[in-house]
Amino acid sequence: NAGVTQTPKFRVLKTGQSMTLLCAQDMNHEYMYWYRQDPGMGLRLIHYSVGEGTTAKGEVPDGYNVSRLKKQNFLLGLESAAPSQTSVYFCASSYEGAETQYFGPGTRLLVL
Amino acid sequence: QQQVKQSPQSLIVQKGGISIINCAYENTAFDYFPWYQQFPGKGPALLIAIRPDVSEKKEGRFTISFNKSAKQFSLHIMDSQPGDSATYFCAARGASGTYKYIFGTGTRLKVLA
Numbered sequence: 048n049a050g051v052t053q054t055p056k057f058r059v060l061k062t063g064q065s066m067t068l069l070c071a072q073d074m075n076h077e078y079m080y081w082y083r084q085d086p087g088m089g090l091r092l093i094h095y096s097v098g099e100g101t102t103a104k105g106e107v108p109d110g111y112n113v114s115r116l117k118k119q120n121f122l123l124g125l126e127s128a129a130p131s132q133t134s135v136y137f138c139a140s141s142y143e144g145a146e147t148q149y150f151g152p153g154t155r156l157l158v159l
Numbered sequence: 160q161q162q163v164k165q166s167p168q169s170l171i172v173q174k175g176g177i178s179i180i181n182c183a184y185e186n187t188a189f190d191y192f193p194w195y196q197q198f199p200g201k202g203p204a205l206l207i208a209i210r211p212d213v214s215e216k217k218e219g220r221f222t223i224s225f226n227k228s229a230k231q232f233s234l235h236i237m238d239s240q241p242g243d244s245a246t247y248f249c250a251a252r253g254a255s256g257t258y259k260y261i262f263g264t265g266t267r268l269k270v271l272a
Contacts, residue, residue, distance in 0.1 A: 051202070078258060080260075082262075087168070087264055087265075088264060089165070089248060089262040089263055089264040089265050090203070090248060090250075090260075090262040091262070092259060092260065092261075095259065097258075105259065106261075137202050137203070139202075141258070143258075144258060145258075146191055146193065146208060146252075147193075147205045148205070148260065150195075150202030150203050150204065151202050152200075152201060152202050153200075153201075153202055
C-alpha cells in the first residue's frame, strides 16, 4: 500500500514549456486535490476532483488544467509554464466526506 | 483572499515548554477544523482535528481549543519536544458538500533541546 505517490519529484522547466504532474493513489479514494505551497502562503487549492471524470476549480486555477480519467490518477498540466508557477506541488486524496486528507510527498517545480 | 489567518509565522520554544499556535476564520459555514504537521521534504499529515460543536479536543500532548463565537481556534503542544519541530498548518473545511479546504499560512516551530 503506497498511499499517495507523485511523479516526478523534481523538475526544471523553461518559460513556455509544458509538463504534466502525475498523482496516483491506491486507497480507492473518491476525492483528489492539487495544491501548491509557496513560502508564506500556505497551501492553496488549484483544482480538485470529486470522482472519476469530474474536475473543479479551486482558489488558484489559472494556468493549470487537470484530468481524472481513472479513479486512482489525477493529472495536473501546465500548458505554458511561467516563473510564477515555481512552487512545490502536493496532491492529496480522501474518501468522500472524509475528514482526513492524505498527502503525497510533493513535486518541486522550478520554472526559469 | 485569505479566509484563515494563522499566527505566529514562526515560534521557538524550549524543550518541555508549551507551544501555542492560533488561527482565526471568517466563514461561519466551515464545519471541520484540522491541524496538519509537515516535516521538511514531506507532505503534510493530519495531526488533530475538531468540529465546531466541541470546545476542546485532546490527543496526547496535542490539544485544540475552539471558540466558535470568536471564530478562533488554537493548537497547544504540551511538553514540547525537539521532534515536534516542524511546520504546522491550520485549515478549515467548507460545509457546502464539496469538502474544499482553506489552509492557514503555516507556523514554523523550532523546539530547542
